[in-house]
Amino acid sequence: MRSLITLAALASLSCTTKSQTPAAVKDTTHTQPPTAVPANMSHGEAPVGTVPDSAPVDPLPPARSTQHLVKVRFEIHNTDIQIASGVRYSAWAFAGKVPGPIIRVTQGDTIDFTLINRGNLQHSMDFHAAQIAPNKFYVNVLPNDSLHYRFVAEVPGAFMYHCGTAPVAAHIANGMYGALIVDPRTPRPPAKEFVFVQSEFYLTADSTGAPRTLAWNRLLELAPDYVTFNGRASQYAEHPLKVKVNELLRLYVVNAGPNRFSSFHVVGGIFERVFVDGSTLSPLAGVQTVAVPVGGGSIFEIRLKQPGTYPFVTHAFADATKGAVGVFSAEP
């Protein structure tokens, strides 16, 4: 009951705290922090909505793979995406999505990969889960051409994949990345699982209402306008993710960057175990915040002990302010 009241209070606050939403960040002339009434919640960097589980991008991973040969076929298209409410971005996308589709395989599976380039520039694909020669496989594909290769996913973890065509920072900032989960042969214990890919967007000035494009100078200055989980600012604060008190949560957090480290933290919780960069050896136990480096991915396990709303953030707070914040709504 108390959590319902808190949520209702937060929902009403959301009407009065618009100046704190990431949309406000696009005015880069601000020299003072916002002074509006803060959300009634620690780390309440974004208004918390009341509609659970219907965020624009589904954070649930696919089921564990049962085949030993997994076919993945991505077409690259230039696609307009929405990165915050009222803000569209002219992206380069794998399979029409930013981040690209979540791929899930089991240790020892062969990935049979086909890349078809329907864009107007050269692109490529670099799987961090592979151990193959970049000069042979991570090669540039011309527009309207394609590439095919296979590799065996031998090492379990939460891996990034991305276009590796130079300048890589531009290809990543324009949306060419995603997560590949490699499950260990012996399955992990059952859990409620989520995938969060953190990434940044650097925008040219808004003049006509047209989709925004990459501001290269802002990228080089490491000054993103938005930092997101799964490509859209604050979507899991607007649409909190429903979980159960005390159930095991497993979070696959991949940081696509291209520039900003993630200090991943769940407010009100302590990680039971963290598989740093997916390593199955010696997970950390009982830790509060773990860095996910750009180009890395860690697996976080946590239980939320009481009913309530628990923000998850990068504790690098400029980035949380710019949209890297979500909320778990824990129910009895």
Ligand code: CU
């Ligand atoms: Cu590319």
Ligand code: CU
């Ligand atoms: Cu890479």
